[in-house]
Amino acid sequence: MKILVATGNQHKAEEFARIFAPDTIVTPSDLGINFDPEETESTFFGNALIKARTLNELTKLPVIADDSGLCVDALNGEPGVHSARFGSTNGQELGSTERNALLISRLKGEKARGARFICNMVLYLSKDRFISAQETLEGEIVTHLGAGSGGFGYDPILFLPEFGKTVAELSPEDKDCVSHRGKAAKIIKNILNSLK
Numbered sequence: 001m002k003i004l005v006a007t008g009n010q011h012k013a014e015e016f017a018r019i020f021a022p023d024t025i026v027t028p029s030d031l032g033i034n035f036d037p038e039e040t041e042s043t044f045f046g047n048a049l050i051k052a053r054t055l056n057e058l059t060k061l062p063v064i065a066d067d068s069g070l071c072v073d074a075l076n077g078e079p080g081v082h083s084a085r086f087g088s089t090n091g092q093e094l095g096s097t098e099r100n101a102l103l104i105s106r107l108k109g110e111k112a113r114g115a116r117f118i119c120n121m122v123l124y125l126s127k128d129r130f131i132s133a134q135e136t137l138e139g140e141i142v143t144h145l146g147a148g149s150g151g152f153g154y155d156p157i158l159f160l161p162e163f164g165k166t167v168a169e170l171s172p173e174d175k176d177c178v179s180h181r182g183k184a185a186k187i188i189k190n191i192l193n194s195l196k
Contacts, residue, residue, distance in 0.1 A: 001196065002026050006051040006065035008035055011152040012181070016064070019176050019185040023192075033058060044068060044081060044120035045132055052124035064188060068119035068181060070154045072103070072141060074110045079103070080118075083154065100145055100157045113141040115158060117167075119180035123188045131191055135183035142166060151175060 001023040005016050008029060017025045028035035037054040039047040044067040052065035069083030079086035087094045087102045094102065107113060117137040124130040139158040148156050148168025155167035160178070167175060176182040 001192075003192070004028075004031075004055065004059060004061050004063050006035065006055040006063050012066070015172075015176065015179075015181055016185065018172060019182055020189055028055060028058075031059065039067065039081070042081060044118055044134065045122070047081060048120045048122040048132070049124070049130070052122040052130065053127070056124050056126070063124045064121065065124065066119050066121040066181060066184065068117060070103075070115060070117055070158065072107070072113075072115040074107055074112050074114075075103075096153055097145070100154060103154070104141065104143065104145065104157060107141055107143075113143075115139060115141050117154070117158065117180040119184045121181070121184040121188050123191060131188065133184045133187035135180045135187070137167070137178060137180040137183075139167070 003020055003023050004026050005013060007013055007027060013025060013027050035055060037050055039050060041047045041050060047067035048065045051067070052063045055063045055065065067081065069080050071077045071080050085093060086099050116139065118134065120132060120134040122130055122132045139160045142157050142159050145156065147159070147166040150170065150172070151168040158167050160167065163170065167179070
């Protein structure tokens with residue numbers, strides 16, 4: 001089965017490919033579609049729905065879309081839905097390392113470092129028929145950069161006490177089992193399988 005995923009992020013596409021195997025993941029770029037809808041909602045669900053609906057309207061195919069981010073308790077849930085744009089100024093986005101360093105600096109001296117990744121995933125079949133799953137991965141923000149080279153985004157700075165590692169130090173297989181995206185995708189995958 002071919003599954004159309006509403007992302008231009010190669011790292012996410014690779015995760016989807018592992019999680020949904022043996023089904024084949026297809027991205028908008030695979031279809032020659034330039035896809036970058038504006039994410040204007042204040043919730044992960046709202047932004048995932050925008051992406052899924054927009055790509056479905058373009059292709060008339062079933063679509064899976066997700067929106068995810070890091071929510072830090074001591075920052076009142078920030079960066080949240082703005083995770084990819086955290087620290088941006090005048091339209092210039094920071095790279096992952098710079099974003100991670102900025103977030104750690106904002107928590108300087110903070111003892112309560114609880115945080116979580118959140119992922120909302122939408123399986124969009126038509127405007128009146130879609131399913132949403134939202135999952136989390138709980139952890140703590142590290143005090144210094146440099147733990148792990150795997151993963152992407154904020155993975156190097158979310159420490160998982162039960163593993164004694166950051167997300168970036170997990171193997172891809174372990175990450176897929178425990179991550180916010182992996183858990184949400186498994187729910188969606190089970191639903192998809194029931195529709196086959």
